[in-house]
Amino acid sequence: MTDTKLDRLKTLLGEVDDLRKASTVLFWDERVMMPPGGAQARAEASGTVGRLAHEKFVSAEIGTLLDELNENDYDYESFEASLIRVTRRDYEKAVRVPPELTGEMRRSSALALSAWGPAKQNSDFKALLPHLERNLELRHRYVECFPKPAETYDVLLDDYEPLMKTAEVREIFDELKRELRPLISEIADAGQVDSSFLHGDFDIDRQREFAFKVVRRFGYTDEEWRLDQTPHPFMSSPGKGDIRLTTNFQPDDLNSIFASMHEFGHGVYEWGVAPELHRTPLGSGVSLGVHESQSRSWENLIGRSRAFWRFFYPDLQQTFPQQLGPIDEEAFYRAVNKVHPSLIRIEADEVTYNMHIILRFELEQELIDRRLEPKDLPQAWNERMNEYLGIDVPDDAHGVLQDMHWAGGSIGYFPTYSLGNVISVQIWERLREDVGDVDEQMERGEFGEIREWLRSHLYVLGRKFTPQETIERVTGSRIDPKPYVRYLREKLAPQPA
Amino acid sequence: MTDTKLDRLKTLLGEVDDLRKASTVLFWDERVMMPPGGAQARAEASGTVGRLAHEKFVSAEIGTLLDELNENDYDYESFEASLIRVTRRDYEKAVRVPPELTGEMRRSSALALSAWGPAKQNSDFKALLPHLERNLELRHRYVECFPKPAETYDVLLDDYEPLMKTAEVREIFDELKRELRPLISEIADAGQVDSSFLHGDFDIDRQREFAFKVVRRFGYTDEEWRLDQTPHPFMSSPGKGDIRLTTNFQPDDLNSIFASMHEFGHGVYEWGVAPELHRTPLGSGVSLGVHESQSRSWENLIGRSRAFWRFFYPDLQQTFPQQLGPIDEEAFYRAVNKVHPSLIRIEADEVTYNMHIILRFELEQELIDRRLEPKDLPQAWNERMNEYLGIDVPDDAHGVLQDMHWAGGSIGYFPTYSLGNVISVQIWERLREDVGDVDEQMERGEFGEIREWLRSHLYVLGRKFTPQETIERVTGSRIDPKPYVRYLREKLAPQPA
Numbered sequence: 001m002t003d004t005k006l007d008r009l010k011t012l013l014g015e016v017d018d019l020r021k022a023s024t025v026l027f028w029d030e031r032v033m034m035p036p037g038g039a040q041a042r043a044e045a046s047g048t049v050g051r052l053a054h055e056k057f058v059s060a061e062i063g064t065l066l067d068e069l070n071e072n073d074y075d076y077e078s079f080e081a082s083l084i085r086v087t088r089r090d091y092e093k094a095v096r097v098p099p100e101l102t103g104e105m106r107r108s109s110a111l112a113l114s115a116w117g118p119a120k121q122n123s124d125f126k127a128l129l130p131h132l133e134r135n136l137e138l139r140h141r142y143v144e145c146f147p148k149p150a151e152t153y154d155v156l157l158d159d160y161e162p163l164m165k166t167a168e169v170r171e172i173f174d175e176l177k178r179e180l181r182p183l184i185s186e187i188a189d190a191g192q193v194d195s196s197f198l199h200g201d202f203d204i205d206r207q208r209e210f211a212f213k214v215v216r217r218f219g220y221t222d223e224e225w226r227l228d229q230t231p232h233p234f235m236s237s238p239g240k241g242d243i244r245l246t247t248n249f250q251p252d253d254l255n256s257i258f259a260s261m262h263e264f265g266h267g268v269y270e271w272g273v274a275p276e277l278h279r280t281p282l283g284s285g286v287s288l289g290v291h292e293s294q295s296r297s298w299e300n301l302i303g304r305s306r307a308f309w310r311f312f313y314p315d316l317q318q319t320f321p322q323q324l325g326p327i328d329e330e331a332f333y334r335a336v337n338k339v340h341p342s343l344i345r346i347e348a349d350e351v352t353y354n355m356h357i358i359l360r361f362e363l364e365q366e367l368i369d370r371r372l373e374p375k376d377l378p379q380a381w382n383e384r385m386n387e388y389l390g391i392d393v394p395d396d397a398h399g400v401l402q403d404m405h406w407a408g409g410s411i412g413y414f415p416t417y418s419l420g421n422v423i424s425v426q427i428w429e430r431l432r433e434d435v436g437d438v439d440e441q442m443e444r445g446e447f448g449e450i451r452e453w454l455r456s457h458l459y460v461l462g463r464k465f466t467p468q469e470t471i472e473r474v475t476g477s478r479i480d481p482k483p484y485v486r487y488l489r490e491k492l493a494p495q496p497a
Numbered sequence: 498m499t500d501t502k503l504d505r506l507k508t509l510l511g512e513v514d515d516l517r518k519a520s521t522v523l524f525w526d527e528r529v530m531m532p533p534g535g536a537q538a539r540a541e542a543s544g545t546v547g548r549l550a551h552e553k554f555v556s557a558e559i560g561t562l563l564d565e566l567n568e569n570d571y572d573y574e575s576f577e578a579s580l581i582r583v584t585r586r587d588y589e590k591a592v593r594v595p596p597e598l599t600g601e602m603r604r605s606s607a608l609a610l611s612a613w614g615p616a617k618q619n620s621d622f623k624a625l626l627p628h629l630e631r632n633l634e635l636r637h638r639y640v641e642c643f644p645k646p647a648e649t650y651d652v653l654l655d656d657y658e659p660l661m662k663t664a665e666v667r668e669i670f671d672e673l674k675r676e677l678r679p680l681i682s683e684i685a686d687a688g689q690v691d692s693s694f695l696h697g698d699f700d701i702d703r704q705r706e707f708a709f710k711v712v713r714r715f716g717y718t719d720e721e722w723r724l725d726q727t728p729h730p731f732m733s734s735p736g737k738g739d740i741r742l743t744t745n746f747q748p749d750d751l752n753s754i755f756a757s758m759h760e761f762g763h764g765v766y767e768w769g770v771a772p773e774l775h776r777t778p779l780g781s782g783v784s785l786g787v788h789e790s791q792s793r794s795w796e797n798l799i800g801r802s803r804a805f806w807r808f809f810y811p812d813l814q815q816t817f818p819q820q821l822g823p824i825d826e827e828a829f830y831r832a833v834n835k836v837h838p839s840l841i842r843i844e845a846d847e848v849t850y851n852m853h854i855i856l857r858f859e860l861e862q863e864l865i866d867r868r869l870e871p872k873d874l875p876q877a878w879n880e881r882m883n884e885y886l887g888i889d890v891p892d893d894a895h896g897v898l899q900d901m902h903w904a905g906g907s908i909g910y911f912p913t914y915s916l917g918n919v920i921s922v923q924i925w926e927r928l929r930e931d932v933g934d935v936d937e938q939m940e941r942g943e944f945g946e947i948r949e950w951l952r953s954h955l956y957v958l959g960r961k962f963t964p965q966e967t968i969e970r971v972t973g974s975r976i977d978p979k980p981y982v983r984y985l986r987e988k989l990a991p992q993p994a
Contacts, residue, residue, distance in 0.1 A: 018545035021538060022519050029522055033530065034739060037721035041518060041736025044776065048515035052549065224534035239538025242531060279541065 006080060009065045012056070013087065014279045019053035024238040032228050032246060054102070058095050066091055079276060082464040087281050089162070096145040105138045109409035116407035123397035125378050128407060132374045135409045136367060143368075153365045156412030160288045161419060163466050166365065169415050172422060172481050173358045179485040180351055181388070183493060187339045187351070190494035195335035200323045204249040210319050211247065211260040214312065218264050218298065219451050224271065233259045235266035235295075240278040243267040255347075258299050258336075265298030266291055268451060272459025287467035288413065292420020293427060294454070300350055301428050301487075302450070307442035309333050339492055341389035343398045350421070351488055355388040357418040360403075364411050425484040426475040427458065503577060506562045509553070510584065511776045516550035518736050525733040525741055529725050551599070555592050563588055576773060579961040584778050586659070593642040602635045606906035613904035620894035622875050625904060629871045632906045633864060640865075650862045653909030657785045658916060660963050663862065666912050669919060669978050670855050676982040677848055678885070680990060684836045684848070687991035692832035697820045701746045707816050708744065708757040711809065715761050715795065716948050721768065730756045732763035732792075737775040740764040752844075755796050755833075762795030763788055765948060769956025784964035785910065789917025790924060791951070797847055798925050798984075799947070804939035806830050836989055838886035840895045847918075848985055852885040854915040857900075861908050922981040923972040924955065 026046045034042060066088050074081040112131035119128040143155045153166040161169075212220070215227065223241075230246040233256075237243050245263040249256045269285045277283040285291040302308055309316075313332055317324045324332065339349045345356040363380060366372035372380055381400040382393040393399035405413050431453050432438050441449060458474050471479060523543045531539060563585050571578040609628035616625040640652045650663040658666075709717070712724065720738075727743040730753075734740050742760040746753045766782045774780040782788040799805055806813075810829055814821045821829065836846045842853040860877060863869035869877055878897040879890040890896035902910050928950050929935050938946060955971050968976060 014541070015545050018542040019549075021542040022523060022546050025526055025542070026519060026522055029526060029530075029735075033526075033723065034735075035719065035721050035723055038736045038739025041739060041775065044511070045515040045518040045522070045736065048512050049519050049546070052516075222532065224532050226530065226532055238526075238531075239535045239542065242535025242538060278538065 005065050005069055006083075009062065009069065009087070010083070010280065012059070012062055012065075013083075013281060016053055016057045017279045017281070017283070019049055019056065021239050023049050023053060024236055028236040028238060028244055031230055031234070032244075051099075054094070054099070058091065062087075062091060063095070077464075079282070079464070082282055083280055086463050090281055093146075093158075097142065098145070101138070101141055101145070105135075105142065105409055108134050108138055109407070112407040112409065113404060116401070116404055120397050120401040123395040123401065125396045125401060128401065129374060132377070132406060135406065136374060136411075139368065139409070139411055151365075152368050153412060156364075156368065157415065158412075160410075160413045160416050161467060162287055163468060164287075164289070164419075168479070169361065169419065172479060173354075173361060173415070173418065175481045176354050176418065176422075176485070177358055177388075179481075180354055180488070183489060184339065184341065184351055184355070184389070186494055187492065188341075192340070193334050193338040194331070195338045197323055197327050198335055199253055202251060202254055202320055202323065204251055206319050207249045207254065207256060210316060211249075211257050213315065214257065214303075215245070215260055215264045217445050218261070218447050219268060219271075220264065225267065227260065233263050235263045235270070237267070237270040237284070240275065240283075243271045254336075258303055261303040262295045262299035265295035268298070268454070269294040269459050272451075272455035273462040274460040277462040277464065282463045284462060286461065286463045286465070286470045288416035289419035289423055290458075290467055290470060292417055293423035294420075294458075296420050296424045297428060297454075301424060302442065302447070304333075304337050304350070305439070305442060306333055307439040309336075310443040311445040337492060341391050343385075343391065343393060344402055351492060352389060354418045354421060357414050359384045359388055360414040361418075364414065368411060419479065422479060422481045422484045423471060423475075425487045426471070426477065426480060427454070428487075429483050430475050431457075502562055502566055503580075506559065506566065506580070506584070507777065509556070509559055509562075510580075510778060513550055513554045514776045514778070514780070516546055516553065520546050520550060521733055521735040525735060528727055528731070529741075529743060548596075551591070551596070555588065559584075559588060560592070574961075576779070576961070579779055580777055583960050587778055590643075590655075594639065595642070598635070598638055598642070602632075602639065602906055605631050605635055606904070609904040609906065610901060613898070613901055617894050617898040620892040620898065622893045622898060625898065626871055629874070629903060632903065633871060633908075636865065636906070636908055648862075649865050650909060653861075653865065654912065655909075657907075657910045657913050658964060659784055660965060661784075661786070661916075665976070666858065666916065669976060670851075670858060670912070670915065672978045673851050673915065673919075673982070674855055674885075676978075677851055677985070680986060681836065681838065681848055681852070681886070683991055684989065685838075689837075690831050690835040691828070692835045694820060694824050695832055696750055699748060699751055699817055699820065701748055703816050704746045704751065704753060707813060708746075708754050710812065711754065711800075712742070712757055712761045714942055715758070715944050716765060716768075717761065722764065724757065730760050732760045732767070734764070734767040734781070737770075737772065737780075740768050751833075755800055758800040759792045759796035762792035765795070765951070766791040766956050769948075769952035770959040771957040774959040774961065779960045781959060783958065783960050783962070783967045785913035786916035786920055787955075787964055787967060789914055790920035791917075791955075793917050793921045794925060794951075798921060799939065799944070801830075801834050801847070802936070802939060803830055804936040806833075807940040808942040834989060838888050840882075840888060840890060841899055848989060849886060851915045851918060854911050856881045856885055857911040858915075861911065865908060916976065919976060919978045919981045920968060920972075922984045923968070923974065923977060924951070925984075926980050927972050928954075 023046060026042065026049060030039075030042050030046070066084065069084050071081040071084040071088075074084075108131070112128070112135055115128055115131050119125065139156060140152075143149075143152055146155050149155050151166045157164055157166055157169065212227065215225075220227070224243055226244045228244070228246045229249055231248055233245070233247045235243070235245050245260065245267050247256045247260045247263060266285075269291055273283055273285070285294075309329060309332060313329045316332075317327075327335075337349070339351045341352050341355075342348055345353065345360075348356055359381070362384070363372065363377065366380070367374065367377070378396050378400050385391055385393050385399065405411075431450065435441070435449055435453055438450060441447070458470070461470055461473070464470075465473065468478065471477075520543060523539065523546060527536075527539050527543070563581065566581050568578040568581040568585075571581075605628070609625065609632055612625055612628050616622065636653060637649075640646075640649055643652050646652050648663045654661055654663055654666070709724065712722075717724070721740055723741045725741070725743045726746055728745055730742075730744045732740070732742050742757065742764050744753045744757045744760060763782075766788060770780055770782070782791075806826060806829060810826045813829075814824075824832075834846070836848045838849050838852075839845055842850065842857075845853055856878070859881070860869065860874065863877070864871065864874070875893050875897050882888055882890050882896065902908075928947065932938070932946055932950055935947060938944070955967070958967055958970070961967075962970065965975065968974075
C-alpha cells in the first residue's frame with residue numbers, strides 16, 4: 001500500500017515538475033529568444049503555467065499522501081525517505097502562503113522591477129522608493145504566515161538557504177569582516193597592480209571562441225549544453241540533459257570569460273544531479289549558497305588560478321596578440337586577481353566582494369526589523385560603503401540602485417553569495433586532499449577528474465539532504481569561514497619581498 | 498448573467514490558450530534550440546502540458562457554460578456569437594474522443610515517426626508497415642467516435658479542413674486532374690527549360706542575408722518575428738506579436754529563399770489575426786487549406802512572379818555574381834517556374850505538385866475504406882506515379898516513404914495543400930481587382946498594400962467564421978478551381994511562338 005501511495009506521490013510530483021520545467025523553458029525563451037512583441041502573451045502563458053504548477057503542488061491529494069506516508073518506513077539515506085522528507089517541508093511551506101499574497105508579491109515585484117530600470121538609469125531613488133516600501137510591507141505579511149521565528153529575517157533567508165538561521169550567518173560574516181578588512185588594507189598598502197591591459201579592444205567572436213574552448217575543456221558538450229548571449233548572464237536547466245548558460249560578451253573587456261566559467265559552475269551542478277532524482281523535488285541543487293559555491297569554484301578557484309592560466313594563457317595571448325602579446329603570464333594572473341575596493345558588487349574582486357554582501361545583509365536585517373526606513377537607505381548605504389571599503393558613492397545608480405534584487409522582492413538572497421564563497425573553499429580543500437595533483441591536472445588542461453570528484457561527492461546528491469547535511473557529507477564539517485579566509489590570504493596577501 | 502457566463506467562458510478558454518501557447522514554445526524550442534540530450538525531459542513536459550490543456554478544455558464547467566450560453570443572443574457576426582459557435586463545435590468534437598484513444602494515437606504516431614526516419618533512409622517499407630497498420634486501425638476507432646458520415650474519410654478530413662466533405666474535394670480535384678494532365682503534356686512537348694544554374698555553390702550566409710531582405714520587404718520586423726534554421730522549415734506562433742519562421746539554407750541551391758517566403762505566408766496570416774481574438778479559440782488561421790493559400794500566395798503568386806523578380810533579381814545577381822552573372826532575368830524567371838514531373842512532392846513545381854496531392858488523396862481514401870491494404874501501398878503508389886506523372890519510382894525512399902504524414906498518423910491532411918493552391922488564386926484575383934497596380938507595386942519592391950489588403954480582408958477574421966464562410970466573405974464565391982487553372986495556364990502554358 002505504502003508503495004502504491006509513494007508511486008502516486010511520484011506521479012503527482014512528476015506532473016508538477018513537468019510544469020516547472022515548462023516554466024523554465026518559457027522563461028529562458030523570453031530572455032534569450034523571444035521577439036519583444038511577444039511579451040504580453042508570454043506573461044499570460046507563464047502566469048498560467050506557474051499558477052497551475054503551484055496549485056497542483058499544494059493539492060489536497062498531495063497533502064493526504066504526505067500525511068499517510070512516513071519517511072521512517074525507509075532508510076534515512078534512501079531516495080524514498082528523502083522524497084517524503086523534502087516534499088513535506090516544501091509542502092508545509094507552500095500551503096502556508098495564501099495564493100492572493102503570492103499573486104500580490106509577484107505583481108508588486110514585476111512593477112518594482114520595471115520601475116528599477118529607469119530609476120537606476122536616472123539615479124532616481126525616489127522613483128523606486130514606493131515600490132521598495134510596498135515590497136517590504138508584503139514581506140512582512142509573508143513572514144506572518146509562518147510560526148514566529150527567532151529573528152524575522154530567518155523566514156526570508158530560509159527561502160534561499162533552507163534551514164540556515166540569521167544568527168549563524170551573522171557569526172560567519174562577522175568573522176569574515178574581522179579577517180578581510182585588515183587584509184584589504186594590507187593589499188592596498190602594498191601598492192597597485194596594473195590591470196589596464198584588461199580594458200581594450202577584444203573582438204567578441206574571438207572571446208566567444210575562447211570561452212567555448214574553456215567550457216568544453218570543463219565538460220560542456222553540444223549534446224547536452226547551450227551557451228548564448230544575454231545582457232545578464234544566467235544558467236537555466238529545462239530538464240535532464242539540457243543545460244543552458246548565457247553570458248554577455250562585451251567588446252572592451254574579458255569579464256565574460258569569467259562569467260562563462262561562473263555559469264558553467266551552476267550548470268555542471270544541475271548536470272550532475274543523479275538521474276533518478278529528476279522529475280522529483282529532489283532533482284536540483286540544494287540551496288543558493290551551495291549553488292554559488294560551485295559557480296565560484298569554477299570561476300575563481302579554477303578560473304583565476306595560476307595552474308588554469310598556465311594552460312590557457314598562451315592560447316589567450318594568441319587570440320588577442322595585440323592586447324596581450326607584451327603581457328607575461330604572471331602579470332596577467334595578477335591582473336585578473338587584482339584586489340581593489342570598488343563601487344559595483346558584480347565587478348568586485350574575490351576579497352572585497354564579501355564586504356559588498358555583508359553591507360547588504362546588514363541593511364536587509366535593519367529594513368525588515370524596521371530599524372531602518374526605506375527612505376533612509378541611500379544614506380545608510382553610502383556611509384557603510386565608506387566605512388567598509390573606504391570609498392565615496394557618487395550617486396545612487398552606483399550605490400543602492402545597482403542591484404535588482406530588492407526591487408524583485410528578494411530579501412535574504414544576498415548572503416548566499418558569500419556563503420557560497422565560504423563553502424567553495426571547504427569543498428575545494430577536501431577535493432585537493434582526495435585528488436592530489438589538482439594543479440598539475442589543470443596545468444595540462446585536464447578537468448575531468450575534478451568534475452568527476454565534484455559530481456560524485458556533491459552534485460549527485462541533489463536535494464536529498466538539507467544544505468547543512470550536504471555540506472557535512474562532502475566536507476566533514478559545518479559551514480566554516482576559516483578555509484576561505486586562509487585561501488584568500490595565501491593567494492592574495494602581499495608577499496614579504 | 499449571460500455576460501458573466503461569457504466572461505467566465507473567456508477566462509477558462511484563456512487558460513487553455515495559455516497552455517497551448519506554452520506547448521507551442523516547448524515544441525519550437527525542441528525543434529530549434531534544445532540540445533538533443535533534453536529529449537526525454539521535454540517529451541514528459543510537453544506531454545503533461547498538452548494533456549492539461551486538453552483536460553481543461555473538455556472540462557464539465559466549459560460544457561455547462563456552452564449549454565447555458567446561446568450564440569443567437571448575439572449578432573451572428575459578433576465576437577461573442579463566434580466564440581460560442583466555434584468553441585461549441587471544437588468542444589463537441591473534443592469530448593467525443595476518449596482520452597485513452599487520444600493517448601494511444603499519440604504514442605503510436607510517436608513510435609511510427611521514429612521508425613519512419615530509418616525506414617526512409619534504408620528505403621525499407623516493411624519496417625514501417627506495422628506502424629502504418631496500427632495508425633490506420635486507431636483512425637478507424639477514431640472515426641467510430643463520431644456520427645456515421647457520408648464517407649469515412651469525411652471525419653478525418655474535418656480535423657484539417659473543418660466542415661469540408663470528401664465529395665467536394667473529389668469534385669475539385671477531378672477538375673484539376675482533367676485540366677492539369679493535358680497542361681503537363683503540353684509543357685513537356687514544348688521542350689526543357691534550362692534550370693541547371695540553380696544548382697551550384699550558393700554561400701549560406703549570403704542566402705540568409707537575401708532571404709532577410711525579402712521577408713523584411715514583406716513585413717518581417719525584429720520586434721515581432723524570428724527566422725531560424727531547421728532541417729524541416731515550419732512556422733510557429735507562440736503568442737500575439739511573436740511569429741517564428743524556420744527555413745533550411747542549403748549550400749547547393751536557392752530553395753530556401755522560396756521556403757522562407759512560404760513560411761512568411763503562414764506567419765503573416767497568424768500575425769494579422771485581430772488582436773481581440775487572441776487568447777481565445779478564434780485567435781488563429783481558420784483551416785489548413787486557407788493557411789496554405791497564404792503560404793502559397795507569398796511563395797508562388799508573389800515570390801515566383803515576374804514583377805517580384807523585376808525588383809529582386811538585380812540584387813540576387815549581385816549576391817551570387819559567379820553563378821547568376823551570366824543569367825538574365827527572364828531566364829531566371831523561367832527556371833524558377835520550370836514545370837517538370839519529378840519524384841518528390843516538396844520539390845515539385847506549381848503544376849505537377851497537385852498531381853502528387855491527388856495521388857495521396859486517392860490512396861488515403863482507399864486505405865481508410867479498406868479497398869487498399871497497407872502492404873500494397875508501394876505498388877499502388879508506383880503505378881499511380883507512372884499514370885499521373887509518367888515517371889518510374891526507383892525505390893520507396895523516393896516513393897511512398899518520402900513524407901512523414903502517414904507515419905505521424907495524419908490522414909486527410911494532404912488535400913489541404915492543393916485546396917490552398919486553389920483558394921490562393923481566388924483570393925489573389927479579388928485582391929488584384931481591389932488594389933489595381935499590384936504588379937507595379939511589386940516591381941518597386943512594395944508589399945505593404947498587398948499585405949494590408951490580405952490582413953484586413955482575411956487575416957483579421959481568424960477563426961470567427963467557418964472556412965467556407967471565410968472564403969466566401971473574401972472572394973464572394975465558394976471554393977472553385979477555375980481561377981487557379983486559368984492562372985497556371987496563363988503563366989505556364991507554352992506560348993505559341
